[in-house]
Every structure is written in structure tokens, then in C-alpha cells.
Amino acid sequence: MSNYFSVFETIVLGNSIWRWLTAGVVLVIVYIALRLCVKVVARYLGKLAERTESTLDDFIVDLLKARTKHLFFFVFALYAATLALSLPGRIALLITDAAIISIALQVGLWGNGVVNYFISRRASRDENKQLNLEAYSVITVIARAVLWTAILLLALQHLGVKVTALVAGLGVSGIAVALAVQNILGDLFASLSIVFDRPFVIGDFIVVGDLAGTVEHVGLKTTRLRSLSGEQLIFSNNDLLSSRIQNYRRMNERRVVFSLGVTYQTTAGNLEAIPGWIRDIIQSQEKVRFDRAHFKTYGDFSLNYEVVYYVLGRDYALYMDIQQDLNLAIFRKFEEKGVEFAYPTQTVFVEKS
Secondary structure, three states: OHHHHHHHHOEEOOEEHHHHHHHHHHHHHHHHHHHHHHHHHHHHHHHHHHOOOOOHHHHHHHHHHHOOOHHHHHHHHHHHHHOOOOOOHHHHHHHHHHHHHHHHHHHHHHHHHHHHHHHHHHHHOOOOHHHHHHHHHHHHHHHHHHHHHHHHHHHHHHOOOOHHHHHHHHHHHHHHHHHHOHHHHHHHHHHHHHHHHOOOOOOOEEEEOOEEEEEEEEOOOEEEEEOOOOOEEEEEHHHHHHOOEEEHHHOOOEEEEEEEEEOOOOOHHHHHHHHHHHHHHHHOOOOEEEEEEEEEEEOOOOEEEEEEEEEOOOOHHHHHHHHHHHHHHHHHHHHHHOOOEOOOOOOOOOOOO
């Protein structure tokens, strides 16, 4: 019997068979325990989530189920099993490093989920749903980059890399890289400005210089507009914010100024009556507020009136419909009263000798 048990004292690769069996048992127990622990916690939180309106517990359940990898359980269990063994320094260090990398990757996956949850939650509260799909992707990319950079530096530090010296070395070369990509960085920060300051959002009709269009896409580097004639206009974000932007979507009402001229043969009575006619015509329209109508100037071939009114809405088609109705109504009124519109004419006087 003693000979039978003595077999377990046999040394294999620097450890007795007892130690190898113990390590195997620890590996299996820790692996199963971790999986059961996550499953039990997820099931408990799942039942709790059914009784609450909060989305946070639903998110935690999804985080545990979908973003917790079995490879992490195995590597962690393997590390725990090696504690029962006497391994060469290099092998022990290799397994320890693998455990650190595994933990870092798992934390990164959880961190990705946290970033997605809070940014999507913030985006869902935004009134402009299309902006969420485009502009908030900028924040997601930057948040993930910061998260993984921090995890990488922490992992390197635990692996024995001198992070301070590494960062200092990268700082010198980083200046050269920053100079090389300064335009890209400028567009990136401009995109953040668009996201947070919101000079415009997707769906807005804007004018930039002598170009105009509806905002279709806000990206990391460029913003794209769809012009009235159908083609796509592409601006770098930095150039776009450096320009003067007219945003017609933010307009609550449209101020309209137009002029008209009548001939010098118009009687004084009609000249005095014209502002009142125009006022009555404008006030008869819906979604319009009359401001003023005045006999403004004596022109070269006409007596000029200036008319100002407001369209109570930002729709361009509504404005054009109202302006058309006003033009037709004014024409009929002038035709009825015998008032003629002026147009450029020349009178030639010929002297007979």
C-alpha cells in the first residue's frame, strides 16, 4: 500500500504527482467556481431587473453574460493552479504575465460595455436622434481610445516595463507626430466642438460662404452636406468651423424685404393709398405678420416702395407660396386701380429745326 502511494511522490518536471493532481483539481474548481459565480449573479440580477424600470441592472446582466469571456476564467484558474506548483522562474513569470494580460483584456471589454452604455444613454435623451448615430460615435471612439491606452499602460507597468521612461520617449517622438497630423487633430477637435457646442445638427439647412445644403453626416474629419441641386458637399470640420455659418433651421420666423416700383404717371392719391393696399393684402394672409410699407425713393424711372413682413415659420416652401400669393394679389389690386408697374424705359426727345 505504501508502495502504491509512493508513486504519487514521483517527481515529474520538478513537482510530485501529488502537486500536479492538486494543481489540476484547483484549475477545475476555480474555473467552475468562476463560471457558476457569474451565472448565479447574472440570474439574480436578471430577476431583479424584471421588477425594476431601471436599465442599469439590465446592462449589468448583459455585461456579465455577453462580455465576460471563458478564456479569462481559464487563464485565471491556470494562474491559481500554478500556486500549488514549484515552477521555474521563467515559466511562472510567463503564466503571471498571461494572467495580467487576461485581466487587462477582460477589464477592457467591460470598460467598452460601460462606455457604450453611458454614451448611448446620453444619446437617447437627445432630441436629434440622427445626431446620436453620427456625432456620438466621435465621443465613443475617443473614450475607447483613452480607456485602452490606460489599460495598456497599467498592464505594461505590472509586466515590469518602465512606463515613465516609455511615456517620456513617446513624448519626444509624439511632438513630431503631432506636427505631422496637426490638420487631422484640428478636424478631430473641431468635430468635438460640433458635438458639444452644436452650431448645427443633422437635418439643418446651413449656408457656408457661397455654398448651401442640408447636413447629412458629421464625422471625425469631415461634415457632408446635400446641396439643393443634389450633389454632396464635403467640408473638413476645421475649415467649416472657421467659416461663417448661417443656420436656417434655427430661424423661428423669416423676415422678408422686397421692393416694387410704379411709374411717374401714378397720381398722388394712389401713391398715398399704395401702402394701405399692401398692408391689407399682407394681413389677409395666414402665418404672416405685417411690419411696414413705405414710399422709399425716387428712382431713375420709377417711384419705389419698400415692404417688410414676417413669415411665421422657417419652411422655405411656405415662404415662396406666401410671396407668390402676395405678388398676384398686389398685381390684381394695381390693375384694378389703374396703377402701372415701372420698368426701365427711355424717352427720346427730337427737336425739329
